[in-house]
């Protein structure tokens with residue numbers, strides 16, 4: 001049974017191709033053996049078999065491309081698969097398929113995620129013959145720092161740019177706190193949602209990141225000496241728009257032989273995709289959910305976030321109520337305070353009403369200046385806090401970490417637009 005959309009698409013694609021080839025074989029044999037097909041039989045065969053299978057194969061190819069998974073999965077079928085793109089169960093199944101005992105999967109997992117090895121040759125507790133089989137089927141892919149571009153803030157926050165295998169650039173932020181650190185990871189190269197205050201949306205969408213590319217951002221932070229205890233999916237891109245790869249990455253990060261990061265220590269931040277929120281609530285993981293609200297009524301929200309034109313607040317709220325009921329988790333509303341736009345007392349009262357209804361926490365965020373936008377940060381966070389406190393809504397003002405290094409999402413990447421367009 002196919003586990004996800006990618007696998008289903010590939011199965012559809014293969015089924016379509018197989019059917020086309022079967023028909024061609026049948027037609028070829030008929031001609032070779034001089035069997036004359038009656039015109040009626042021939043046209044019935046074309047209409048009932050060849051055309052649907054041809055359409056199936058074309059449809060699945062387009063669906064792969066639309067889902068942003070086609071290049072990755074179909075390429076992976078012909079080339080070697082990045083082992084970091086597979087979750088623990090998938091690795092186990094592949095290992096069994098290679099004729100090796102299932103427990104070897106745990107050993108591979110420990111080499112890749114605990115020891116950070118990048119070569120099968122270093123896996124010295126695996127038999128040489130098995131390592132050769134692995135090398136024939138898999139690679140251990142890795143993202144690389146881009147031009148060694150790294151910005152370190154006075155408060156210790158570090159922003160890193162990474163180059164992916166196809167030249168795309170993403171960024172990650174490492175936020176230290178005592179001897180622990182949080183890694184803010186990207187889930188897409190670019191973003192299609194174009195929120196008015198966000199640098200990531202301004203460069204448009206390029207592609208989804210694979211699970212391995214998401215996990216690698218945490219692995220590389222760990223390799224740099226960080227004790228990673230928290231992961232927030234708040235970097236470039238909308239995580240729920242890359243749902244399958246996001247959830248694979250979450251399972252790898254959460255796995256005891258992976259990075260062993262508790263689900264409650266991972267936060268998915270969304271601009272508010274109701275369908276993705278509902279799917280996430282059925283995942284069976286106690287993951288944290290943060291919703292970029294930025295306005296508590298439709299008209300203003302639509303001005304700031306084009307996605308709100310498709311998903312009205314009531315639809316979003318209903319998905320959030322569902323999430324809270326099924327997971328028993330509290331959600332957080334993120335609210336960027338923009339001067340003269342969403343910082344009036346009336347906005348605070350509306351926000352307070354919504355947060356009270358969902359028993360949500362509120363995180364007020366000072367807006368980081370974005371090149372190309374004339375929006376400015378508001379100084380009314382204190383007034384907002386007082387209004388929220390009146391209705392007993394728990395609220396905090398997010399400490400602005402890394403303000404001196406353009407740590408807001410997408411800013412450093414945008415400085416390299418000249419490279420991106422190459």
Ligand code: SF4
Pocket residue numbers: 191192193194195198199200201202235236237238271292409
């Ligand atoms: S805030 Fe999030 S969803 Fe909106 S454009 Fe930026 S990355 Fe995309």
